Amino acid sequence: MRSPEAAVPLDAPFGPLLAKELREMASGRPLWTMLLMLCPLVGFSFFQAVSLYGETSATALTSPGLASALSPLDGVLVPTFGGFYVAVTLLFPFVAIRVLGNEKESGALRLLIQLPYRPPTLIGAKLVAVFAAWLIASIPALSALAIWEFMGGHLFVAETLNLVLGHLLYGLLVGAIALFAAALTESAATAAIVTLGFTLGSWVIDFAAASQPDLLGWSSRLSLTQTLHTFELGLLSLSLVVGVLAAILGFAALAAIWLPMGATVRIKLVRSLICLVATCLVMVAATQIRWSADATEDRRNSFSLADQQALAHLSDQLTVTVHLAPEDPRYADLRTSVLSKLERVIPRIVIRFAGDQQSVVGSASDESYGEVEYSYGGRSAVSRSTGTEEVLPLLYGLANVPLPVPATGAGDYPGYSLVAAPWIALPWFVGGLPLLVWVAWWRSRRAPAIKYTSSQKEISREHLT
Amino acid sequence: MLMRSRMPDKAQIATPPASGVALRVDALTKRYGPQTALADVAFTVEAGEVLGLIGPNGAGKTTLLEAVAGVLPADSGTIFWHGAPLPPALRRRSIFYLPDGLRPWRDQYVERVLAFFAGVYRTSDLDVADTVRAVGLAPVLNKRVLALSKGYARRLMLALALITPHPLLLMDEPFDGFDLRQTREIMDVLRKVAAQGRSLVLAIHQLLDADRICDRFVLLAEGHVRGVGTLGDLRERAGILSGGLEEVFLALT
Numbered sequence: 034m035r036s037p038e039a040a041v042p043l044d045a046p047f048g049p050l051l052a053k054e055l056r057e058m059a060s061g062r063p064l065w066t067m068l069l070m071l072c073p074l075v076g077f078s079f080f081q082a083v084s085l086y087g088e089t090s091a092t093a094l095t096s097p098g099l100a101s102a103l104s105p106l107d108g109v110l111v112p113t114f115g116g117f118y119v120a121v122t123l124l125f126p127f128v129a130i131r132v133l134g135n136e137k138e139s140g141a142l143r144l145l146i147q148l149p150y151r152p153p154t155l156i157g158a159k160l161v162a163v164f165a166a167w168l169i170a171s172i173p174a175l176s177a178l179a180i181w182e183f184m185g186g187h188l189f190v191a192e193t194l195n196l197v198l199g200h201l202l203y204g205l206l207v208g209a210i211a212l213f214a215a216a217l218t219e220s221a222a223t224a225a226i227v228t229l230g231f232t233l234g235s236w237v238i239d240f241a242a243a244s245q246p247d248l249l250g251w252s253s254r255l256s257l258t259q260t261l262h263t264f265e266l267g268l269l270s271l272s273l274v275v276g277v278l279a280a281i282l283g284f285a286a287l288a289a290i291w292l293p294m295g296a297t298v299r300i301k302l303v304r305s306l307i308c309l310v311a312t313c314l315v316m317v318a319a320t321q322i323r324w325s326a327d328a329t330e331d332r333r334n335s336f337s338l339a340d341q342q343a344l345a346h347l348s349d350q351l352t353v354t355v356h357l358a359p360e361d362p363r364y365a366d367l368r369t370s371v372l373s374k375l376e377r378v379i380p381r382i383v384i385r386f387a388g389d390q391q392s393v394v395g396s397a398s399d400e401s402y403g404e405v406e407y408s409y410g411g412r413s414a415v416s417r418s419t420g421t422e423e424v425l426p427l428l429y430g431l432a433n434v435p436l437p438v439p440a441t442g443a444g445d446y447p448g449y450s451l452v453a454a455p456w457i458a459l460p461w462f463v464g465g466l467p468l469l470v471w472v473a474w475w476r477s478r479r480a481p482a483i484k485y486t487s488s489q490k491e492i493s494r495e496h497l498t
Numbered sequence: 499m500l501m502r503s504r505m506p507d508k509a510q511i512a513t514p515p516a517s518g519v520a521l522r523v524d525a526l527t528k529r530y531g532p533q534t535a536l537a538d539v540a541f542t543v544e545a546g547e548v549l550g551l552i553g554p555n556g557a558g559k560t561t562l563l564e565a566v567a568g569v570l571p572a573d574s575g576t577i578f579w580h581g582a583p584l585p586p587a588l589r590r591r592s593i594f595y596l597p598d599g600l601r602p603w604r605d606q607y608v609e610r611v612l613a614f615f616a617g618v619y620r621t622s623d624l625d626v627a628d629t630v631r632a633v634g635l636a637p638v639l640n641k642r643v644l645a646l647s648k649g650y651a652r653r654l655m656l657a658l659a660l661i662t663p664h665p666l667l668l669m670d671e672p673f674d675g676f677d678l679r680q681t682r683e684i685m686d687v688l689r690k691v692a693a694q695g696r697s698l699v700l701a702i703h704q705l706l707d708a709d710r711i712c713d714r715f716v717l718l719a720e721g722h723v724r725g726v727g728t729l730g731d732l733r734e735r736a737g738i739l740s741g742g743l744e745e746v747f748l749a750l751t
Contacts, residue, residue, distance in 0.1 A: 035625040036663070040591040041662070042591070043590075043591065045619070049617025049618050050614075053606075136602070139602055139604060141602030143595075143597050147569065147590045148618050294570060480607055484609070485626050486627070486639060
């Protein structure tokens with residue numbers, strides 16, 4: 034037997050801990066159950082998406098103008114990953130909670146926290162296991178992309194990777210919240226309620242508050258699903274990525290704070306407060322980052338290249354005063370078509386609402402309601418348009434800049450029509466893939482090779498030979 | 499292939515002295531609301547000795563072990579390790595606590611649980627195999643933890659504790675789940691462990707078991723220490739000329 038040491042150094046290797054976490058995750062049924070449920074869920078989403086895309090493509094064959102509006106991102110990728118999103122929202126919390134909650138309920142955590150690892154290392158290993166679980170869970174959705182390619186469908190790498198990144202960040206955020214909930218609560222059931230409170234609460238916020246003014250509307254920005262929405266639009270926003278990463282690390286840090294049993298609640302509360310403040314500061318700082326990239330092939334989040342170059346040279350501050358209520362659909366159009374694009378390209382821009390308490394109903398008698406005032410270099414102009422065709426010439430006029438000449442031919446999005454038979458994917462999603470999942474689950478449960486039964490002499494002989 | 503080293507060089511260099519006070523618990527107090535679970539508990543543990551923590555149910559034995567191990571925050575009191583204060587965050591460097599009734603990582607095979615601990619503490623395969631043989635765990639290495647009987651689950655826990663290199667092991671009811679013969683086998687194992695220089699603190703409610711294995715005793719009742727010492731010391735304190743631990747226990751608690 035092993036002889037004692039004076040003191041055990043806190044530098045245990047990470048490998049055994051990570052291997053244990055991965056084995057724990059793989060040996061539990063929640064992951065495999067989720068995967069089995071994902072197969073038909075994603076399969077049905079893909080089937081529906083390809084069917085509708087095919088019908089639209091068939092129409093586009095007779096009216097070529099329609100073809101340029103056909104984007105696989107909107108038509109196939111986002112709907113297919115929609116099924117995955119539902120599963121990550123509703124089922125993935127149970128997989129992530131198990132990574133910690135199981136040890137808490139069985140008492141194994143009392144052994145784990147005595148091992149020579151710091152709490153952040155323990156939580157870090159669990160977060161890696163959550164990441165691995167997400168990777169495994171994403172197999173049905175990723176396989177759908179492969180089938181789409183096999184069918185002859187088009188995938189634009191940048192927008193596809195951007196969408197996958199968005200889902201990854203969303204999954205890790207849900208996982209980090211689940212770890213925090215598991216560390217905070219005594220039972221896995223309570224942790225599940227807390228986590229689902231976050232994920233389902235986001236849906237409630239989205240539906241109820243997104244179009245509301247004031248604090249309610251602002252709170253909709255905290256919704257987890259808003260995180261994903263930007264990526265679904267094909268926009269890679271550094272501000273959003275940094276903000277979500279800060280939230281993930283913040284929840285993981287909170288989990289690490291609440292993990293040790295030896296610290297008093299008061300100490301944990303103080304540390305949690307410091308962690309919250311630090312996370313909020315990073316998230317607020319992240320909102321100041323303006324860099325973003327349009328990952329879409331059709332450049333839907335940008336003006337034309339000529340306009341982008343011309344607008345990027347406007348060095349003065351552009352002030353946009355909007356006489357619209359935030360919940361007004363015209364504002365949503367203006368935001369999507371003009372304002373968000375201007376924010377990305379003009380170096381100094383301020384966008385504000387004209388009144389603090391404007392609402393669609395209350396402002397009906399206001400004659401200026403619906404106007405958008407653009408001020409640049411001491412000059413102002415007013416427009417009621419929500420489209421670029423009227424707004425951009427107006428801006429060029431304010432800045433005394435000639436209208437840019439659009440490049441001919443370059444950058445035109447051709448559109449990708451495809452009339453495919455979606456049923457060929459069904460055998461994979463309801464037969465092949467579930468069978469592979471079952472085989473993988475069965476293999477993960479196999480007993481290991483036994484190496485500790487040999488006597489000392491036998492082991493010595495094995496080592497010497 | 500060369501034979502792997504039986505233990506790291508630093509372990510050979512840093513082996514603690516086999517005598518002297520290893521652990522000193524001073525005025526340890528723990529309250530749960532108005533209830534005092536531990537009241538100014540104080541005792542010492544010598545290097546290489548087996549100390550029995552004796553007391554009726556609800557005496558505070560588990561609370562005391564957890565507070566000493568640092569997995570439960572104490573309200574006041576100090577733990578000294580070889581004369582120097584040992585803060586809770588550093589206790590796991592010197593102390594390993596084996597809770598009672600655990601069945602950790604239920605879905606894993608016994609072999610893998612042992613391999614996990616061996617990997618963490620860089621324990622050689624030889625030492626793990628020795629431990630497996632010593633605690634009689636070989637027949638269930640390819641079984642899942644959830645499928646183990648109570649006795650084998652207890653053996654697994656003991657094996658995990660013995661794989662660690664900590665100089666002080668705290669064990670809560672280490673003989674629970676064993677029959678008489680098995681208890682004696684495990685006692686032999688623990689005596690050998692103590693002979694290697696490790697200190698053991700065992701919370702035991704079976705006084706006969708405690709009498710057989712422990713060098714000294716801490717008698718705990720209602721969170722108060724009623725007596726510390728060898729059986730002879732405790733007899734003297736209780737004013738009993740003869741009799742076993744049971745008589746002393748009844749007289750002092």
